Amino acid sequence: MLRKKIISILVNSISYQDAINHVIKLAKDKTSSYVCFANAHMPIEAHEKKAFAEVVNNSTLTVADGMPFVHAFKKLYNIQQDRIAGIDFMPDLISECEKNNFSICFSAS
8 A cells, every 4th residue: 555755654645435445454354453644743743753653654554634644645746635534534434334243442541
């Protein structure tokens, strides 16, 4: 899957629906993984904190949550990138999980 560097983090170039499908496939395959929803603050934080950069850059999937990433993909790489906002993604992912009869668990720490 194509990943492009935006300042200090690697962000996947993926459509909204393909991101949903990818997460569902990971669940079906029972693959341990995590997804980061990159906002405008994250590249600066990653530039300043190496540990944070490693967490983001080692994710299974890092998606363009903010419009600055959508614009950066276009300007830097001439790629038309979907905005994949976590607030939109979660209800759609939960719906897909229901269709696939997956259990969902939330934990607060």
